[in-house]
Amino acid sequence: MPTVLDRRQQLMGSATLFYEQPIEIVRGDGVLLYDNKGNEYVDMYNNVPCVGHANPRVVEAMTQQMSTLNVHSRYLHQGILDYAERLLNLHHDGLENIVFACSGTEASEIALMTARVATGGQGIICTDATYHGNSSEVRNMSIAGNSNFPQHKHYRAIPFPQKYRPLQAGLDDDALCNLYLDKVRAAIADFEANNTPFAGMFVCSIFANEGLPEVPGQFMAKATEIVHAAGGLIIADEVQAGFCRSGDFWGYETNGFRPDIVCMGKPMGNGLPLAAVAASADSIDAFRKSSRYFNTFASSPLQAAVGMAVLDEIESRDVLQKSSAVGEYLRQALYALQPAHAMMGDVRGCGLFTGIEWVKENNEPDRIGAVAMANKLKDKGFLLSNAGALGNVLKIRPPLVFEQKHADRFLDTFKTVLNNG
Numbered sequence: 001m002p003t004v005l006d007r008r009q010q011l012m013g014s015a016t017l018f019y020e021q022p023i024e025i026v027r028g029d030g031v032l033l034y035d036n037k038g039n040e041y042v043d044m045y046n047n048v049p050c051v052g053h054a055n056p057r058v059v060e061a062m063t064q065q066m067s068t069l070n071v072h073s074r075y076l077h078q079g080i081l082d083y084a085e086r087l088l089n090l091h092h093d094g095l096e097n098i099v100f101a102c103s104g105t106e107a108s109e110i111a112l113m114t115a116r117v118a119t120g121g122q123g124i125i126c127t128d129a130t131y132h133g134n135s136s137e138v139r140n141m142s143i144a145g146n147s148n149f150p151q152h153k154h155y156r157a158i159p160f161p162q163k164y165r166p167l168q169a170g171l172d173d174d175a176l177c178n179l180y181l182d183k184v185r186a187a188i189a190d191f192e193a194n195n196t197p198f199a200g201m202f203v204c205s206i207f208a209n210e211g212l213p214e215v216p217g218q219f220m221a222k223a224t225e226i227v228h229a230a231g232g233l234i235i236a237d238e239v240q241a242g243f244c245r246s247g248d249f250w251g252y253e254t255n256g257f258r259p260d261i262v263c264m265g266k267p268m269g270n271g272l273p274l275a276a277v278a279a280s281a282d283s284i285d286a287f288r289k290s291s292r293y294f295n296t297f298a299s300s301p302l303q304a305a306v307g308m309a310v311l312d313e314i315e316s317r318d319v320l321q322k323s324s325a326v327g328e329y330l331r332q333a334l335y336a337l338q339p340a341h342a343m344m345g346d347v348r349g350c351g352l353f354t355g356i357e358w359v360k361e362n363n364e365p366d367r368i369g370a371v372a373m374a375n376k377l378k379d380k381g382f383l384l385s386n387a388g389a390l391g392n393v394l395k396i397r398p399p400l401v402f403e404q405k406h407a408d409r410f411l412d413t414f415k416t417v418l419n420n421g
Contacts, residue, residue, distance in 0.1 A: 028053025050267035061309035073299035097284035104265030105133030121199035129389035162213030177217025205251025211388030247351030
């Protein structure tokens with residue numbers, strides 16, 4: 001009889017799976033997951049169920065709304081308007097209108113279209129290790145910094161700003177920041193030289209896919225000024241950074257800038273497909289008039305009910321303060337382990353999002369070691385993965401209801417695995 005893995009490969013092809021020995025998850029509860037053999041795991045990776053797997057309030061909201069009404073957006077419904085207003089009120093006052101979608105990829109598409117119609121430009125700056133989705137257009141940002149692909153006339157990738165592996169060693173914070181800003185200026189100049197009108201810059205607010213780097217100086221605030229001076233808009237991807245993940249409600253608050261367009265996704269629906277883009281009223285109006293955008297499953301009563309339940313949970317459980325405190329507690333304990341464990345080249349992060357850069361001697365990236373560590377921790381009941389530009393960063397991004405007791409459990413096991421090899 002074929003195994004689940006055999007059936008998956010037969011029916012779905014070679015879709016990516018985590019771990020050398022994949023696990024079959026059958027149930028979730030809060031930050032805990034259970035496999036088909038009854039083994040318990042602490043989820044250290046999944047930011048989609050931000051208020052916990054099988055959250056009762058979210059499940060109730062979903063059930064009640066589905067048992068009452070769910071339709072597309074071409075009918076009036078108060079629920080989606082209440083949700084839109086509540087969500088916009090969590091942002092800065094320059095974000096006035098919203099477009100709902102179902103995935104981060106869709107949100108990225110909408111953001112690109114909005115920036116381009118609002119500016120009349122096409123050229124987009126991104127980083128050389130970014131990810132914003134997997135449609136044919138959005139994917140262009142992921143491959144813009146890859147030398148194996150020809151340069152796309154509408155995209156320019158710049159090195160992502162970081163202190164750990166800087167463009168040039170020995171510079172102070174401001175000088176290093178200016179070196180990265182020069183790359184922004186050069187990309188804008190290159191668009192101009194090639195007669196490509198400039199539309200803007202598209203980044204994850206905390207550079208999560210890049211490996212959660214410590215950013216030099218006031219890079220994002222100054223890059224925003226440069227982009228605006230050139231007639232472009234700043235797009236902030238909050239799909240990983242938002243909803244209290246970074247220690248602020250939004251990652252753009254953590255990195256000190258005000259975006260013109262914001263993409264939201266993953267944690268919004270705690271598992272229900274829900275995404276959104278927020279921008280000025282003028283920008284959204286221009287987008288709607290130019291695209292006549294419609295999404296069958298977006299702006300629905302179901303999305304509104306579930307989205308509201310997620311925000312209710314975040315507020316009633318004081319998720320922002322608690323998760324930030326637990327994240328800092330975890331990082332402080334990891335900092336203390338570094339001096340005795342050279343493979344922990346760097347520990348960094350914000351809020352309840354931590355990256356551990358795994359290295360060999362002389363800080364050489366150790367992707368194989370990071371993968372091995374993730375597999376060892378899985379075998380001990382803790383689920384995380386490797387990520388980052390070089391694939392050597394252990395990515396710790398649990399549901400936001402992760403508590404200190406879970407952190408202590410992880411730290412005990414992490415120390416044991418470190419010491420036993």
